[in-house]
Amino acid sequence: MFKNTLTIFLLTLAVSSIRAQPYNQFNTSYGYIQLGPMNTDWAHIYTDRSKFILNKPIYSYDGTFASYNTSNLNFQTNLTSRMTILNSNGNVGIGLTTPAQKLHVNGDGRFDGKLYVITNPAADWDYGLAVSANRDKTKVLTVTRAQTGADLFVVWGNGVVNTKTLYSEEIEVRSDAIGSYWPDYVFKSDYKLTPIKEVESYIKEHSHLPDVPSQAEISKNGINVAEMDAILLRKVEELTLYIIKLEKEVEALKEANQQK
Structure with a gap:
């Protein structure tokens, strides 16, 4: 018992x-x-x-995978971190563990489908799409022909844009870019208008107007659109002065004939 x-x-x-x-x-x-x-x-x-x-795939019943407590969610391959999601703000980093934006990629990326960027800036002059570069001759943004790889549109690190054809309803050149070119000085009283005989001699020798780039120069160096517009305007203004001068000479001849 x-x-x-x-x-x-x-x-x-x-x-x-x-x-x-x-x-x-x-x-x-x-x-x-x-x-x-x-x-x-x-x-x-x-x-x-x-x-x-774990030697088998892992399935989540409700599709949720999460980090514990204050830990970041970290995905690795070959014992190396490949993608990190910060616990503090949800920023996703690919190729780095300290992402500074909602998606931060350290390395090359590729999209084989469409890429849509929809922005809603908080204020005027805010960024919609920003690309930065630390070298002038870096191709910051490039559109290439898929079949040949030829560049069709290039934005360089120094802001220069190369393209074959540009279609636009309107192009505005900022005043700070053309202010130094604009030829209001032509109509000032101290402007020295080249005598028309000298202009004629220059044309006969060079086959283009004075101060206007030659065909060879344009073929080699291209043109600055703002500067070229200012040059053409200066020539129109000079032509106006020639016409005014000619008109005065004609009027003087008329008066002289009437007095005879």
């Missing part, structure tokens, strides 16, 4: 001990794994090893 009572007591003590422990622990000579609900909210898997290896 005493022996049976002692056996029941020991079994009851053992069951109570098992129930008090909220997990099962599996031990080997290399370490342990603890598996079980540690509190009323979470079930845990703990180990004293530095890594887990």
Whole structure:
């Protein structure tokens, strides 16, 4: 009778001990794994090893994968971090672990489909799409022909744009870019108008107007549109002065003939 009572007591003590422990622990000579609900909210898997290896795909019932507590969510291959999602603000970094924007990529990227960029700047003059470069001769933005790889449109790091054809309803050149070119000075009283005979001699020798680039120069160096517009306007203004001068000479001849 005493022996049976002692056996029941020991079994009851053992069951109570098992129930008090909220997990099962599996031990080997290399370490342990603890598996079980540690509190009323979470079930845990703990180990004293530095890594887990799972030899099958992992499926989440509700599609959620999350980091614990204040930790970042980090994805690795070959023991190297490839993508990080910050716990603090949700920024996603590819190729770096400290992303500064919602998507921060350190390295090359490629889209084989359409890319839509929809912006909603908070204020005027804010950025919609910004690309930065640290070298003048960097092709910051390039459109190429898929079949040949030839550049069709290039924006360089120094702001220069190369393209074959430009279609636009309106092009506005800022005043600070053309102010130094604009030839209002032609109509000032101290402007020295080249005598028309000298202009004629220059044309005969060079086959173009004075101060106007030659065909060879244009073919080699291209043109500055703002500067060329100013040159052409200066020639129109000079032509106006020639006409005014000619008109005065004609009027003088008329008066002289009337007096005879």
